Amino acid sequence: DIVMTQSPDSLAVPLGERATIKCKSSQSVLSTSINRNYLAWYQQKPGQPPKLLVYWASTRASGVPDRFSGSGSGTDFTLTISGLQAEDVAVYYCQHCYSTPFTFGPGTRVDIK
Amino acid sequence: EVRLVQSGAEVKKPGESLKISCRASGYNFIDYWIGWVRQMPGKGLELMGFVFPGNSDTRYSPSFPGVVTMSVDKSVTTAYLRWSRLRASDTAIYYCARVAGGWTLESHFDSWGQGTLVTVSS
Numbered sequence: 001d002i003v004m005t006q007s008p009d010s011l012a013v014p015l016g017e018r019a020t021i022k023c024k025s026s027q028s029v030l031s032t033s034i035n036r037n038y039l040a041w042y043q044q045k046p047g048q049p050p051k052l053l054v055y056w057a058s059t060r061a062s063g064v065p066d067r068f069s070g071s072g073s074g075t076d077f078t079l080t081i082s083g084l085q086a087e088d089v090a091v092y093y094c095q096h097c098y099s100t101p102f103t104f105g106p107g108t109r110v111d112i113k
Numbered sequence: 114e115v116r117l118v119q120s121g122a123e124v125k126k127p128g129e130s131l132k133i134s135c136r137a138s139g140y141n142f143i144d145y146w147i148g149w150v151r152q153m154p155g156k157g158l159e160l161m162g163f164v165f166p167g168n169s170d171t172r173y174s175p176s177f178p179g180v181v182t183m184s185v186d187k188s189v190t191t192a193y194l195r196w197s198r199l200r201a202s203d204t205a206i207y208y209c210a211r212v213a214g215g216w217t218l219e220s221h222f223d224s225w226g227q228g229t230l231v232t233v234s235s
Contacts, residue, residue, distance in 0.1 A: 040222070042158075049208050049228050050210075051225070052222060061223070095160075098219065100174070101176070104158040
């Protein structure tokens with residue numbers, strides 16, 4: 001099974017500053033035949049279900065503000081929140097969908113400093 | 114608009130059975146995999162498995178061998194998650210979610226239900 005790790009476990013960033021979350025997979029989730037990384041990012045606010053933010057590592061989901069961006073390839077990925085807003089306080093999860101079982105990372109909690 | 118509406122919270126005793134539901138609307142139900150995700154209190158997300166409404170094909174994650182049964186009823190566009198004998202350790206929020214890839218399983222979840230809280234306590 002592919003194991004997903006995230007760093008840091010939590011971070012606190014001043015309003016308007018950048019938040020950076022790392023996700024690493026134990027093996028590549030890149031399909032070289034179609035040049036696609038099978039990696040998604042989700043946001044979960046307290047008391048709510050997860051919400052899709054980014055898929056294929058760097059494609060923003062519909063309606064997601066452009067301050068959220070995803071990057072990376074192979075085994076190393078990053079979610080960046082450029083200009084943290086109060087409503088961005090949440091736990092962020094990465095997930096691979098390369099081969100079953102699709103596993104989630106342990107999550108990164110983002111708060112306001 | 115794609116919507117997944119789950120059944121309400123449940124309180125059960127150990128050893129009891131339970132079936133929770135996830136009613137889909139806004140798209141062609143039989144064309145998209147549905148996944149089930151567990152979130153234990155204060156913990157992260159765990160994928161339990163998938164069911165394909167078109168032919169009731171199921172794929173269970175190795176971490177949940179024989180713990181639950183996934184099924185669908187196409188006539189009411191609803192997916193189900195069933196336990197035959199609950200344990201206290203099954204206490205969690207359970208989410209259903211639609212796989213964006215349609216017939217293709219290898220894809221992300223693009224829509225989520227609101228979650229069903231299951232509490233198992235004597």
